[in-house]
Amino acid sequence: MRERGPCLLGIDNGLTVTKAVVFDARGRPLAVARRRLPQLMPRPRHVERDMNQLWAATAEAISEALAVSGRAEDIAAVAATAHGDGLYLLDQDGAALGPGVLSLDSRAAEQVAKWEASGISARALELSGQMPHASAPTALLAWIRIHEPERFAKIGHILACKDWLRYCLSGVIGTDLTEASTCFTNVQTQDYDPGILRLFGLEALAHALPPVSLPDAVVGHVTEAASRLTGLREGTPVVAGLHDVTASALGIGGHGAGRVAIVAGTYSINETVSNMAKTDPRWFCRNGLRKGEWNNMSISPASAANYxxxxxxxxxxxRAKAEAAGESFHALITPGIEAAFQRPSTLMFHPYLFGSPHGAGASASFLGLRGWHDRGDMLRAVIEGIAFNHRIHVDALRDGFRPETAMLTGGISRNPLFAQVFADVLDMAVTVTATEEPAAWAAALCAGSGVGLFDSPTADPRDLAALGKTWQPDPARSREMAGRYRLHCDLAASLASLWPQLEALA
Structure with a gap:
């Protein structure tokens, strides 16, 4: 007889893929469906997507996941998470107002530089808990005000990506506590602050800020139109959901004080929870899952995407030959990387192909490369460079909050070699939890909490201790890595004046 009981649907929308995952009430994934999402780059620095195409692809993924699981009638609630920052605008009638803007967009970099020079950024840190950056909603809105005034005048609602998906499911406009704090909330009160809009010259948009709910609040129900597209039962509860950075930590059991959650993906994401607001230019101080809790995020677009x-x-x-032969290319190259770690190396890599903690001008580079170095040596340098960049952020959080343990997720965390390198570089215990689709599971945790299956979003029903494996730092290797890390940072400081000259060649 087929197993029955309540199930949950978690949606996870990233920068290139949207996923729908059906979980049972014990946290076991029963079905996963994915759709790739094309990015639109109509001009340099513009990275966008068609909002209606995004919803259509997500609806397809939901329909497939429900069909594969065979549990469509058992879905108790649904919630979404998605990439944070960027911008998804609606007009007064609730229609998409142009393309959605991804968090990889950098069209507003010049505007941010002006704010930094004028002192507005420092004031923003004091008010909102974070410095504005090129893909921040405030920066993008300021850019639209200047360059697309007709579009600016039509703005009816300012949403994030997951809020657009929630609207498509339920017809209800709104956001959640974590997402609201990307720009517009006061870091102390954790509520909207009109002074932030005034600071950026955006006070005309006060009407467009969406209502804020807790991440596990039921905010609506699946509409008849969404039901036809997705296969979800009409009337299924839709829960507010949460920002994907918070979701990644929650899904692996890493959301909490005393630990740092590390996501090694396109972005180097490093975050820890506190029970008081503490601001610093090195991290974003954003809202946690509840008022009185803050999630402190130190981030740069410089992680596993370099690998x-x-x-x-x-x-x-x-790689193509190995895959055609049914072999794992990662298994083939790992022995060479392991061998490279056993011998001295002058080779270092700055993982700044797509961004850095040092500003938009920094670029990637191999340094100390010699003719006798092979692919294993180069990959060792790439892996070290990624871990060193995470340490820059983790050290900042250690200065402010002193987390004692680390939890690591992201595709590269599945390789024991990578996990050990992170433990040695950070000189702290690193735990990898065997969680499939952690961000989608976090959305499902919020959905389950919203309908009473769980006591709260952090009441994970799984045995996290049994799911986790911990790597302890090797003392000798940590000392070696500490010296290499200092050199990594010194080299970056030395190159700071040269990076702009390199960029000028383009």
Missing amino acids: DWFLDTLCGDD
Whole structure:
């Protein structure tokens, strides 16, 4: 007889893929469906997507996941998480107002530089708990006000990506506590602050800020139109959901004080929870899952995407041959990387292919490269460079909050070699939890809490201790890595004046 009981649907929308995952009430994934999402780059620095195409792709993924699971009638609630920052605008009638803007967009970089020079950024840190950046909603809205005034005048609602999906499911406009704090909430009160809009010259948009709910609040129900597209029962509760950075930590059991959750993906994401607001230019101080809780995030777009780039660009033919033969390319190259870690190396890598903690001008580079270095040496340098960049952020959080343990997720965390490197570089215990689709599971936790299946979003029903494996730092290797890390930072400081000259060549 087929198993019955309540199930939950978690939606996770990233920068390139949207996923729908059906979980049972014990946290076991029963079905996963994915759809790739094309990025639109109509001009340099513009990274967008069609909002209606995003919803159509997500609806397809939901329909497939429900069909594969065979549990469509058992879905008790649904919630979404998605990439934070960026911008998804609606007009007064609730229709998409142009394309959605992804968090990889940098069109507003010049505007941010002006705010930094004028002191507005420092004031924003004091008010909102964070410095504005190029893909922040405030920066993008200021850019639209200047360059697209007709579009600006039509803005009826300012949403984040997951809020658009929630609207498509339920017809209800709103956001949640975590997402509201990307720009517009006062860091102390955790509520909207009109002074923030005035600071950026956006006071005309006060009407467009969406109502704020807790991440696990039921905010609506699946509409008849959404039911036809997705296969969800009409009337299924829709829960507010949460920002994907918070979701990644929650899904692996890493959301809480005393620990730092590390996500090694496109972005280097490093976050820890506190029970008081503390601001610093090195991290975003954003709202946690409840008022009185803050999630402190130190982030840069400089992590495992550098490793993927190396494999795609420099190992493409070998990788294709291995996969055609049914072999794991990662298994083939790991022995060479392990061997490289056993010998001295002058080779270092700055993982700044797509961004850095040092500003938009910094670029990636291999330094200390010699003719006797091979692919294993280069990959060792890439892996070290990624871990060193995470340490920059983790050290900032250790200065402010003193977390004692780390939890690691992201595709590279599945490789024990990577996990050990992170433990050695950070000189702290690193735990990897065997969680499939952690961000979608976090959305499902909020959905389950909203309908009473769980006491709260943090009441994870799984045995997290049994799911986790911990890597302890090797004292000798940590001392070696500490010296290499200092050199990594010194080299970056030395290159700071040269990066703009390199960029000028373009």
